[in-house]
Amino acid sequence: MREPLNMLMNTGIGDLIPLKVAANILDTHLIETIEISCRKQHAKLILIMGNTPNKLIAASLKNIVASPNAPESTLLAPSLKAKIFEPKDISLDNLEEWSDRLVRWNLEYSKALILASNPYLNSEIKKGNIGLCSALFNRQTGRIEFSTLHMHESLSNNNSLN
Numbered sequence: 001m002r003e004p005l006n007m008l009m010n011t012g013i014g015d016l017i018p019l020k021v022a023a024n025i026l027d028t029h030l031i032e033t034i035e036i037s038c039r040k041q042h043a044k045l046i047l048i049m050g051n052t053p054n055k056l057i058a059a060s061l062k063n064i065v066a067s068p069n070a071p072e073s074t075l076l077a078p079s080l081k082a083k084i085f086e087p088k089d090i091s092l093d094n095l096e097e098w099s100d101r102l103v104r105w106n107l108e109y110s111k112a113l114i115l116a117s118n119p120y121l122n123s124e125i126k127k128g129n130i131g132l133c134s135a136l137f138n139r140q141t142g143r144i145e146f147s148t149l150h151m152h153e154s155l156s157n158n159n160s161l162n
Contacts, residue, residue: 107134
């Protein structure tokens with residue numbers, strides 16, 4: 001995102017450890033970086049934040065319309081593999097709609113990938129030591145929509161991370 005996160009989240013300098021990734025698609029390298037941030041810098045919340053409109057996803061979808069036989073974009077590979085859409089579903093008329101849909105899906109995909117691929121983070125999230133959620137920043141309205149916080153069930157009943 002181009003927006004300064006400290007201003008969006010009302011935090012001070014050094015309060016956040018931001019990692020930027022195109023289209024909110026995490027990979028093992030970034031998940032390991034998140035683990036280090038939690039283990040060594042004691043980060044207590046993993047927030048995966050996307051934005052709409054997302055020009056990178058829209059451009060990748062537009063490439064599908066323009067060149068249906070071109071190699072698939074790495075930004076779309078997980079959603080194509082999961083059969084969230086097929087190239088024939090995309091048209092110039094529905095690019096924004098599909099872009100927004102895929103931003104939301106990518107956020108959920110990345111949270112699931114963290115839980116499935118990193119035993120340390122999965123364990124700490126289940127214990128309630130680290131929170132995991134996503135947020136979607138709508139550039140047109142200026143609003144941020146947060147997902148449910150993943151944490152241990154007994155803690156979620158208390159609405160507390162402590």
